[in-house]
Amino acid sequence: MLGLRMPTRDYDAIVVGASFGGLAVARQLRGHVLLLDRNEVGSVQTSACGTPLWVCEALGVTDSVLQVHESLSIRTPGRTVRYDLSAVPFCTFDYRAFCEGLLAQCRVQFLRTSVTGFQDGAVVTGEGRFTAPVIVDCSGWRRAVTGGAEPATGRLHSFGLETHTPLQDEGLTFLLDRRLIPQGLGWIFPVGQGSLVGLGSYVGRSKLKPPLERLLRDHGLSGGSYHGTYFPNRLLRPTVGRLFAVGDAAGQCLPLTAEGIRPALYFGGECGRIVQRVLDGALSLEAGLDAYRRVVVRYRRPYRVLRLAQWLAAHTPTGWFALVTQVAATRPFLSGWWPRYGWFGRPKPTGLPAVT
Numbered sequence: 065m066l067g068l069r070m071p072t073r074d075y076d077a078i079v080v081g082a083s084f085g086g087l088a089v090a091r092q093l094r095g096h097v098l099l100l101d102r103n104e105v106g107s108v109q110t111s112a113c114g115t116p117l118w119v120c121e122a123l124g125v126t127d128s129v130l131q132v133h134e135s136l137s138i139r140t141p142g143r144t145v146r147y148d149l150s151a152v153p154f155c156t157f158d159y160r161a162f163c164e165g166l167l168a169q170c171r172v173q174f175l176r177t178s179v180t181g182f183q184d185g186a187v188v189t190g191e192g193r194f195t196a197p198v199i200v201d202c203s204g205w206r207r208a209v210t211g212g213a214e215p216a217t218g219r220l221h222s223f224g225l226e227t228h229t230p231l232q233d234e235g236l237t238f239l240l241d242r243r244l245i246p247q248g249l250g251w252i253f254p255v256g257q258g259s260l261v262g263l264g265s266y267v268g269r270s271k272l273k274p275p276l277e278r279l280l281r282d283h284g285l286s287g288g289s290y291h292g293t294y295f296p297n298r299l300l301r302p303t304v305g306r307l308f309a310v311g312d313a314a315g316q317c318l319p320l321t322a323e324g325i326r327p328a329l330y331f332g333g334e335c336g337r338i339v340q341r342v343l344d345g346a347l348s349l350e351a352g353l354d355a356y357r358r359v360v361v362r363y364r365r366p367y368r369v370l371r372l373a374q375w376l377a378a379h380t381p382t383g384w385f386a387l388v389t390q391v392a393a394t395r396p397f398l399s400g401w402w403p404r405y406g407w408f409g410r411p412k413p414t415g416l417p418a419v420t
């Protein structure tokens with residue numbers, strides 16, 4: 065039987081993935097833009113959704129905030145270190161409300177369909193083949209467009225699993241305990257009503273349900289539904305041929321802290337602004353790809369520092385690492401590094417805004 069040829073349609077730009085990275089790109093774009101995701105926007109949460117409060121404020125989605133956190137505890141078997149975050153408070157937010165808020169700011173056509181690859185210059189989907197001069201892969205760690213035949217997992221990825229629990233009043237907490245998880249960390253993220261409790265493996269170990277259930281039992285809890293996935297732990301290529309990649313698709317999740325939302329939003333905003341200049345004819349596609357690569361390369365060193373810190377967290381005795389975190393939490397040190405970390409991606413006082 066002869067196969068039917070899928071239709072080819074043309075857009076100015078195609079953005080694959082409508083989560084943090086994809087929405088941050090799409091909200092910068094005007095023109096005939098197609099935004100693709102296999103799920104409805106905001107319907108499948110994979111993250112604990114913790115980020116600095118200013119991120120929600122800068123993006124105009126403060127309504128999504130569930131709880132504000134002005135301190136963070138790092139608990140190890142030997143000591144608990146408390147960080148004062150009041151200089152840059154964190155928050156946990158509602159994924160659906162956050163994403164729907166961003167989508168409302170976009171002037172693009174959204175289509176729910178699964179992308180199966182990139183062939184002969186076209187994005188191949190369950191609804192047909194779509195072409196555009198500019199294509200941005202924001203499909204997360206699977207890299208649906210830029211990944212090609214490369215294996216998705218392995219040493220490039222960490223893995224996280226979490227569940228919602230009724231736990232209240234524990235505060236924002238990271239748990240460093242080799243008995244719980246040998247090369248990784250646990251977390252308790254209060255979200256207004258209850259808390260998300262999870263475990264992350266820096267070495268991509270995905271069988272985390274048994275240790276997570278043990279952790280829950282220790283707190284007298286049982287889990288509801290679990291969600292989790294891989295996330296990258298090192299920078300990957302921000303462009304592949306004529307394709308842009310943003311967020312986890314470009315390995316932009318921060319090592320050690322596993323904060324991937326802010327980088328996806330920040331680099332997504334930068335990428336979107338560059339793409340719009342390409343669509344306006346102010347930049348050639350080659351110059352746009354080069355400009356975006358240069359934005360990302362500027363951050364190579366901080367990513368390396370965080371990767372080193374992640375390696376130390378995974379490979380040095382917990383007591384020693386806890387001592388380092390305690391020193392880092394004291395006044396002269398904390399005020400030296402915390403605002404620099406916490407303000408990464410914030411709108412600049414002059415010039416073009418960043419996360420916005």
Ligand SMILES: Cc1cc2nc3c(=O)[nH]c(=O)nc-3n(C[C@H](O)[C@H](O)[C@H](O)COP(=O)(O)OP(=O)(O)OC[C@H]3O[C@@H](n4cnc5c(N)ncnc54)[C@H](O)[C@@H]3O)c2cc1C
Nearest residue numbers: 081083084085102111112113114179204224311312324325
């Ligand atoms: C358990 C866990 C907890 C985490 N907690 C935090 C946290 O509290 N704070 C933080 O900053 N980071 C956290 N992270 C990391 C953060 O979730 C990611 O770094 C972030 O989601 C990356 O955003 P993204 O837009 O690049 O990719 P994603 O959020 O993964 O979005 C990718 C999108 O692409 C779509 N997609 C994928 N494949 C296809 C396809 N083939 N066809 C069509 N659509 C496709 C998906 O449906 C999805 O909407 C956590 C990660 C995990 C696993």
